Amino acid sequence: MKQNLNLNWLRTFDAAARHLSFTAASHELGLTQTAVSQHIKALETKLGQKLFIRRAKSLQLTDIGQAYLVSVRDALEHIAFSTSGLFGPELDTTIILRASAAMIIWLSPKLSAFQEAHPNIGIKLVTSLWQNELEKHPVDVEILLAAQNQFDPHMVKLSDERIVPVCGTQTSTKIQRLADLTKLDAIHVLGFDDHWARYLSANGLPTDNISPRIVVDTSVAACEIAASENGCAIMFERFAQQAIATGRPIKIVGDPVANGQSHYVVQRNTTPNEKRASTAFCEWVATCF
Structure with missing residues (x-):
């Protein structure tokens, strides 16, 4: 079993086999003709077999060289596809958002x-x-x-935000007036625990009877639960509008209220x-x- 084959030798072998010319292979790879010749010689020595028949003005693959070329090309293509799939095309830089x-x-x-x-x-x-x-x-x-x-000089404001009540399209038919919101199961989003109290208070409604029946850790999950007719969530207006625009079966059932955040x-x-x-x-x- 041959081990530790140099990948550059295999790439050189592939190029030389395609062109049947060390000179043309050197131009493609950006190497000197001497370097190409040395790569092929090193590979042949490692394998213990001749891969090319060298003549004065021509180059020809040996039978074993022809057979080996199929596997080498398949391996190189597999590496190229995997690299492209995992890491994508060559970019100047990648930013993490x-x-x-x-x-x-x-x-x-x-x-x-x-x-x-x-x-x-x-x-x-x-x-x-x-x-x-x-x-x-x-x-x-x-x-x-x-x-x-x-106030932070490094922070650039994008937009002030507003919150709205959201529920499934079927549940929305039960909302005749804002006070009806208090009759629904309240979906709470961790980190936004004040949204229900803030919204109800802004509309002159009592807040003491609201208890979280369902608690989730993202607005995305809250939206999906509301879409499943399992209660009402208070969420940012822009995210609710996005969900509606993409076909989620939810409806905004009250006017927006500023929540003091951006x-x-x-x-x-x-x-x-x-x-x-x-x-x-x-x-x-x-x-x-």
């Missing part, structure tokens, strides 16, 4: 515009839930939610090349709101 799952879903149909404008910039999207998870992922750009009076975009520490890419993304994402 961290945002909530709902925000990533909201941005998804818009991302093609950025990709068309910046074809050499890749985007890796990671969701954010809790701080200990955030620390595991160094990022270049983050879209986060904070109070509207938040989405911001923040650039994290990056290399100069990544900073140019993340700046381009930040400038683009600001136009989406």
